[in-house]
Amino acid sequence: xxxxxxxxxxxxxxxxxxxxxxxxxxxxxxxxxxxxxxxxxxxxxxxxxxxxxxxxxxxxxxxxxxxxxxxxxxxxxxxxxxxxxxxxxxxxxxxxxxxxxxxxxxxxxxxxxxxxxxxxxxxxxxxxxxxxxxxxxxxxxxxxxxxxxxxxxxxxxxxxxxxxxxxxxxxxxxxxxxxxxxxxxxxxxxxxxxxxxxxx
Amino acid sequence: xxxxxxxxxxxxxxxxxxxxxxxxxxxxxxxxxxxxxxxxxxxxxxxxxxxxxxxxxxxxxxxxxxxxxxxxxxxxxxxxxxxxxxxxxxxxxxxxxxxxxxxxxxxxxxxxxxxxxxxxxxxxxxxxxxxxxxxxxxxxxxxxxxxxxxxxxxxxxxxxxxxxxxxxxxxxxxxxxxxxxxxxxxxxxxxxxxxxxxxxxxxxxxxxxxxxxxxxx
Numbered sequence: 001x002x003x004x005x006x007x008x009x010x011x012x013x014x015x016x017x018x019x020x021x022x023x024x025x026x027x028x029x030x031x032x033x034x035x036x037x038x039x040x041x042x043x044x045x046x047x048x049x050x051x052x053x054x055x056x057x058x059x060x061x062x063x064x065x066x067x068x069x070x071x072x073x074x075x076x077x078x079x080x081x082x083x084x085x086x087x088x089x090x091x092x093x094x095x096x097x098x099x100x101x102x103x104x105x106x107x108x109x110x111x112x113x114x115x116x117x118x119x120x121x122x123x124x125x126x127x128x129x130x131x132x133x134x135x136x137x138x139x140x141x142x143x144x145x146x147x148x149x150x151x152x153x154x155x156x157x158x159x160x161x162x163x164x165x166x167x168x169x170x171x172x173x174x175x176x177x178x179x180x181x182x183x184x185x186x187x188x189x190x191x192x193x194x195x196x197x198x199x200x
Numbered sequence: 201x202x203x204x205x206x207x208x209x210x211x212x213x214x215x216x217x218x219x220x221x222x223x224x225x226x227x228x229x230x231x232x233x234x235x236x237x238x239x240x241x242x243x244x245x246x247x248x249x250x251x252x253x254x255x256x257x258x259x260x261x262x263x264x265x266x267x268x269x270x271x272x273x274x275x276x277x278x279x280x281x282x283x284x285x286x287x288x289x290x291x292x293x294x295x296x297x298x299x300x301x302x303x304x305x306x307x308x309x310x311x312x313x314x315x316x317x318x319x320x321x322x323x324x325x326x327x328x329x330x331x332x333x334x335x336x337x338x339x340x341x342x343x344x345x346x347x348x349x350x351x352x353x354x355x356x357x358x359x360x361x362x363x364x365x366x367x368x369x370x371x372x373x374x375x376x377x378x379x380x381x382x383x384x385x386x387x388x389x390x391x392x393x394x395x396x397x398x399x400x401x402x403x404x405x406x407x408x409x410x411x412x413x414x415x416x417x
Contacts (some may be wrong), residue, residue, distance in 0.1 A: 133350050133351060134350060134351070134353040134354045135353075135354030135355075136351040136352070136354075136379070136382075136383045137351050137352030137353075137354060137355030137356075137376065137379035137380060137382075137383065138352075138354035138355040138357075138358050139354075140355075140379050140382060140383070140414050140415070140416070141355055141359075141375065141379055141414055142358075143415050143416075144415060145415065158358065159354065162353075162354035162357050162358055163354060165357060166353045166354065166357070197357050197358050197360075198360060198361050198362060199341075199356070199357045199358075199360040200357065
């Protein structure tokens with residue numbers, strides 16, 4: 001798996017590959033690893049599919065309830081803390097690396113990473129999953145603060161494509177989503193449209 | 201990729217050149233580069249080691265993995281190559297050097313834990329880079345190796361262009377090694393660069409404070 005999220009002024013861009021493997025068999029080649037937790041809050045899932053689905057369902061329930069009590073859209077930080085609480089409490093039993101990203105009216109676009117072990121930290125952008133090791137150098141060199149939404153989409157698509165080329169556990173299509181005050185725009189990049197590089 | 205093998209009776213962990221090494225071909229020669237960190241467990245036992253080792257006048261290799269194994273292989277290849285070159289009466293081919301490295305790496309692959317990238321210039325095929333990981337031999341336009349290399353596969357795949365000039369290659373290698381040093385705890389120190397062409401070899405060192413700076417620093 002390779003997952004990624006980037007903040008921009010006004011929202012976030014999130015992206016993921018679409019491969020789920022059991023050993024060397026690709027159980028699902030069109031997986032959707034970008035899971036809505038609330039209207040404007042998503043999570044990118046990596047690690048055990050079962051664990052992350054169970055955690056996301058639990059957090060979505062808790063956040064939905066909290067939002068009704070508050071009578072307001074929930075904060076991204078709240079969602080991230082709920083993930084962190086669960087991932088830290090059950091850290092010995094779980095294998096889950098999650099990136100929480102979304103928009104709220106208090107702090108705008110935010111990305112929080114909750115890696116295995118259960119720490120939580122906000123970052124301008126975050127990468128995760130087995131394929132992420134191969135693109136640390138690329139994202140460190142390419143990221144610039146203050147990118148527009150379109151630049152973030154290109155940055156994410158390029159990084160995911162590079163990771164998918166090197167990591168056997170990542171592949172398929174690139175799923176992208178842009179989350180802002182206006183709502184969620186989902187898109188998909190597959191086949192010939194995948195970014196190409198000279199070295200391939 | 202790096203295992204910590206513990207010797208009963210020896211109190212310190214094995215010395216490793218947990219590393220980032222890289223070599224690129226250009227029209228007229230090659231650029232080969234490395235970081236300078238040698239670690240024994242958590243301690244850095246040499247922060248300025250030059251991991252670029254000469255095998256012959258215009259053939260160099262970059263060392264990674266176990267420091268002892270890598271140096272032993274390089275010394276053995278240096279000797280065999282010198283003998284070969286005297287017997288043929290001519291400068292050895294880069295492929296010959298890479299083949300000798302490959303032969304040792306393959307024959308003793310269970311015992312050794314080192315990976316050498318061989319790069320150089322010869323009259324026949326000009327600049328060449330050979331990877332010998334695991335005991336195979338493959339020529340590549342560029343090759344990266346060592347524990348830090350996994351973090352820059354994406355970067356080198358994106359940044360590599362065919363037909364780069366010598367200076368572009370130097371910048372490419374410097375950037376890639378710098379990015380790897382930023383993420384790999386086993387790589388660090390200075391960046392050593394060597395350019396090999398028909399005219400000979402040029403060496404340079406880039407100290408830590410002169411390395412390129414990226415967004416989060």
